[in-house]
Structures are given as structure tokens and as C-alpha cells.
Amino acid sequence: MTIDVLAFATSPRRHGNSEILLDWVLAAMEEQGAAVEKIVVAEADIRPCRGCNVCETLNRCVQHDYMDYVHDRIIAADCIILASPIYCMGLAAQAKALVDRAQVFRSRKYVLRLPVVPPERKGQRVGIFLSTAGQDWDNVFDAAIPAVKCFFHVVDIRNADLRYLMVNNVDERGAIERHPTAKADAEALGREVIGHLREVLAA
Amino acid sequence: MNDPVNVLGISGSPRRHGNTETLLDALLDGAREAGADVEKIVLRQLDYGSCRGCNACHRTGVCVIKDDLTVVFEKITAADVLAVASPIYSMGITAELKGLIDRAQYFWARKFILKNLYFTDEHIRRHKGIFISTAGLGWDNVFDSAFPALTAFFNTTGFEYWDNIIANDMDRYGGIAGHPTALAEAREKGRNVVDLLRKLQAEG
Numbered sequence: 200m201t202i203d204v205l206a207f208a209t210s211p212r213r214h215g216n217s218e219i220l221l222d223w224v225l226a227a228m229e230e231q232g233a234a235v236e237k238i239v240v241a242e243a244d245i246r247p248c249r250g251c252n253v254c255e256t257l258n259r260c261v262q263h264d265y266m267d268y269v270h271d272r273i274i275a276a277d278c279i280i281l282a283s284p285i286y287c288m289g290l291a292a293q294a295k296a297l298v299d300r301a302q303v304f305r306s307r308k309y310v311l312r313l314p315v316v317p318p319e320r321k322g323q324r325v326g327i328f329l330s331t332a333g334q335d336w337d338n339v340f341d342a343a344i345p346a347v348k349c350f351f352h353v354v355d356i357r358n359a360d361l362r363y364l365m366v367n368n369v370d371e372r373g374a375i376e377r378h379p380t381a382k383a384d385a386e387a388l389g390r391e392v393i394g395h396l397r398e399v400l401a402a
Numbered sequence: 403m404n405d406p407v408n409v410l411g412i413s414g415s416p417r418r419h420g421n422t423e424t425l426l427d428a429l430l431d432g433a434r435e436a437g438a439d440v441e442k443i444v445l446r447q448l449d450y451g452s453c454r455g456c457n458a459c460h461r462t463g464v465c466v467i468k469d470d471l472t473v474v475f476e477k478i479t480a481a482d483v484l485a486v487a488s489p490i491y492s493m494g495i496t497a498e499l500k501g502l503i504d505r506a507q508y509f510w511a512r513k514f515i516l517k518n519l520y521f522t523d524e525h526i527r528r529h530k531g532i533f534i535s536t537a538g539l540g541w542d543n544v545f546d547s548a549f550p551a552l553t554a555f556f557n558t559t560g561f562e563y564w565d566n567i568i569a570n571d572m573d574r575y576g577g578i579a580g581h582p583t584a585l586a587e588a589r590e591k592g593r594n595v596v597d598l599l600r601k602l603q604a605e606g
Contacts (some may be wrong), residue, residue, distance in 0.1 A: 212455035240552060241452075247497040250417035250489065284455070286504045287558075288550035292452040296497035305492075342547040345493035371457075 202233040202396050205276035209240040209283040209294035216331040216375040220366065221282035224329065227389030233278075241293045245269070245367065248299040250343050254306040258313065266300050273304070274316060277396050281347060285332035290343050298346050304353040315355040323399050325392050326351035327362045329385075333370030341363045364380045364388050379384050404603045409433040410481035411442040412474070414488035414499025418446065421536040421578040424569060426487040428585045429534060432592025433483065433584050436600075443474055445498040452501045459508035460515045471505050483530045483595050484561050486552065490537035490570075495548045503551055509558045521560035529603050530595050531561035532589065536578060537538070540571035567591055 206225055208218045225235045243265040253261045258265060273279060283294040290298065307313045316324065326345045332339040344363075351361055364384055369375045376382075415422045423444070428438045448470035456594045459465045467474070478484060488495040495503075510521035514585045521529075533552045537544040545568050569575075569584035578584060 210455060211452060215455065241454075247416060248491060250415060250420065250491070250496075286453065286455075287500075287506070287554040289547065291455075292497050292501035292504050295492075295494060295500045298494075299491045299497055301492070335485060342494070342550040345543075345547045347494040 200402060201384055201398070202228070202393055203276045204228055204233050204235040204278045205272050206237045206280040207240050207282060207294075207297060208236060208237055209281065209297060210293060211241040211291060211293055212284070212372065213239070215284065215372050216366070216369045217282045217284045217329060219373070219375050220331060220364065220381060220385055221280060223385035224280065224327070224364075224389040227386040228278075228393050231390055231393040233393050236272070240297055245297055245300060247296045248270050248302050253305075254303040255310045256306055258303075258311055260300065260303045260307065261296060269297075270303065273301075277323065277400070278327065278392055279351070279354065279356065280327040280329060281350065282329040283343070283373040285330060285334070285343060288339065288342050290346055293348065298350045301350050301353050308353055308355070311383065315353070322360065323359065323396070324356050325360050325362065325396060327364070327388070327392065330365040331369050331375060332365070332367045335368035337367070339367050362388060362392060404600060405439040405510065407433075407483065407599045408481045409438045409440045409483040409485065409592075409596065410477055411440065411485045412487065412499075412502070413442065413444045413446075414486065414496050414502065415497060416446050416496060417489075418444070420489065421533060421569075421572050422487045422489040423447075424578050425536060425569065425584060425588050426485060428588035429485055429532065429592040431566060432589035433591075433596050434592075436593040436596035438483070439594045440476065445502060447476070448457050449548060450501065450505070453504035453507055459511040463508060463512045463516050463518060465505060465508045467505070471502060474502070475506070477500070478559055482528065482599055484556070484559070485532045485534060486555070487534035488548070490548060492537060493544065493547050495535075495551060500551065503555045506555060506558050514560065525560055526562050528599065529561045530564035530599065531556035532564055532591065532595065533566045535566070535568045536572050537570040538573040540574060542570075544570050556570055564595060
């Protein structure tokens with residue numbers, strides 16, 4: 200079986216540090232035979248949530264944009280990767296718009312009490328948060344993580360199935376290439392996740 | 403005769419006249435009662451792009467994007483009190499407000515890279531920032547991830563982070579009108595911050 204990987208590159212800067220980190224993970228996954236799809240969020244038409252709460256009754260979003268496609272891909276994927284730089288101590292606005300549009304899954308799960316993925320697929324999906332930050336502060340990722348967890352929880356990916364690779368102190372474009380361990384860490388993560396998914400999907 | 407106290411309210415909620423905007427309105431009403439000049443900006447009504455991460459401002463000190471936020475930042479610079487409001491969506495501020503905050507990068511570039519913008523301690527003491535927020539969930543920690551972005555924003559734009567007006571558990575209260583204290587607290591803090599700035603003006 201082919202592992203289906205859906206990745207969101209949410210940085211407004213193409214081929215910057217967070218996208219390079221993502222590309223390393225994806226290349227390692229492809230080497231392991233996974234099918235990977237990368238969505239460049241800043242170039243996609245994904246508008247912010249309007250807060251209308253209509254999804255609580257309609258079980259879908261009233262807005263029709265690229266999120267229609269993303270919605271179905273989120274349900275289908277075995278692995279979902281969110282890659283974002285840290286801007287002003289949080290996810291960039293583009294990433295936050297994507298996370299907020301997952302409200303439709305939150306309504307489905309917690310209000311309408313409907314399954315997001317079939318029960319047998321629970322524990323068979325992995326979520327990965329990749330992030331880079333220019334600041335060297337240890338706490339620079341802390342405020343982004345609750346929103347990231349929110350995103351993965353509402354699409355039925357548990358804490359135990361989340362992986363994080365966050366690299367601080369990389370500011371100018373390409374700085375991550377000079378980081379002593381980031382590339383090896385990214386490749387090891389890609390291999391580990393595909394190996395893990397093969398195991399749980401075969402079980 | 404003192405200068406008027408300028409209070410700028412910015413609503414980052416996509417929903418008009420919801421819990422967060424109503425709480426912001428209460429603060430602005432209080433400020434108006436205390437004699438301030440008050441203006442409210444609703445981000446949802448504006449047309450603006452998100453920061454492109456191009457870092458051009460690191461060289462030029464200005465943003466390459468010219469849109470509705472250009473004048474908003476002029477108004478922020480002219481305000482004595484900056485009241486920024488956002489509901490909590492997915493454990494953070496809305497994409498609309500984060501869009502505004504990320505665009506303030508050119509202030510940061512001017513302060514820390516170009517070093518042609520400097521706020522004195524006295525300036526910061528006379529400019530007060532207030533964060534207003536509501537959340538559906540009743541968790542105590544539901545606002546925690548919003549604070550660092552607001553801290554960064556107020557620091558960057560030269561405001562002292564004066565106070566929060568936050569109310570969680572909206573789902574249980576049936577909205578802000580059902581909350582026992584939040585609206586009255588907001589109104590009182592609106593009056594208080596204007597009185598405080600007048601006192602600082604009187605000190606000369």
C-alpha cells in the first residue's frame with residue numbers, strides 16, 4: 200500500500216527555511232515509497248474563517264474556495280504535515296487561516312458528533328509540525344503549538360501521533376542549510392513516520 | 403488645555419457585533435464618556451494582504467504592500483491608546499488580526515535593523531495597549547497563546563501593554579451579555595485609561 204502524505208507549506212516566502220525543512224522530510228518519505236503532495240498555502244485561495252458557525256448545522260463550510268479540495272485531502276491522507284515559520288511569536292497569518300478553516304471538522308466532531316475519519320483509521324494517521332524561527336529564544340515556538348494541536352485534534356490525529364521538528368535561530372533565507380543537525384533530523388523523521396505508518400496500517 | 407486623548411479600537415473578529423466587538427465597544431464607550439476621541443476600525447471590512455516575508459523592509463523601513471493597512475498603521479502611530487480585539491479561534495487570535503500584526507514587521511525592522519525608530523521610556527509610558535478577547539471555551543489557559551503575539555505587537559509599535567480585558571466560557575454564558583462582569587469592566591477600564599493619560603499629560 201502507498202502511504203498518502205499531505206503537506207502544507209504555509210510560509211509566504213517560497214523556498215525559505217521552513218519549506219526547505221519540509222522538502223527534506225518529503226524527500227526522505229518519497230525515498231521510502233510514499234506519495235507526497237505539497238500545497239503552497241500562500242499561493243492557494245484559502246480565505247479566513249468567517250466565524251458564522253453555520254458549519255455547526257450544515258456540516259460544511261459556506262465558503263467555496265481551495266479549501267473544498269483540501270478538506271477531502273485532509274480526510275484521505277495518512278500523514279498531514281504543517282510547516283510554518285514563526286512570525287511575531289505565532290503561526291503566520293496564512294497558516295492561521297488554514298487552521299481556523301478546520302473549524303468545519305471541529306463542528307463535525309464536537310457539535311454534530313459525527314466521525315471525521317472512519318473509526319478503524321484512528322491511530323493510523325500521523326501529524327507533523329515543522330517550524331523555523333529567526334529568534335534564538337527557547338520559547339519561540341510555545342505559542343504556536345496550541346493552535347497546531349487544535350488543528351490535528353479536530354482532524355482525528357491524537358497527541359501520541361504527533362511529531363514536532365522545530366528549528367530556531369535560522370533567520371535569513373537558506374540559513375537552515377548551515378544548521379548542524381536539521382537536515383539529518385528531518386530525514387530521520389521522514390523515515391521514522393513512514394516506517395511507523397507501514398506498521399500500523401499493516402496491523 | 404490638554405490635547406485630546408486618541409483611542410483607537412481595532413476589531414479583528416470576522417463576525418460583526420459579536421462578543422468580542424461588543425466588549426471592545428464597551429471599552430470605547432467608557433473612553434468616550436471620559437472625553438477621548440475614539441475611532442474603531444473593523445479589519446473584516448478592509449482589503450489587505452498578509453506579510454510576504456520578503457524582508458524588503460529590513461533594507462527600506464517601509465512595506466512593499468500598499469493597501470488598506472497602510473493608513474491603519476498611520477492611525478496606530480497617532481493613537482494614545484490602542485485597543486486590539488480578537489476572539490480566540492483554535493487557541494489563538496484570528497487570521498485577520500495576525501495579518502495586521504505580521505505586517506508590523508517594518509516597525510521591527512526600523513527599530514532593530516535600521517535603528518531609525520526609537521521609543522523613549524516616556525513615550526511608552528504615555529501610550530497604552532489593551533487586548534480584548536473572548537473565547538467560547540471555559541479553559542483557564544485559552545488566551546495564553548494570544549498574549550505573546552500581542553506583547554510583540556505592542557512592543558514593536560511603542561505601546562505599554564497596559565491590560566487585558568478577557569472573558570472565556572462564552573458558550574456557557576450564552577454570549578457576552580450573559581457574562582456577569584466583563585462589559586462593566588471594559589467600560590470602566592475605558593474610562594480609567596483615559597483618566598490616567600490625562601493625569602500624565604497634566605504632569606507635563
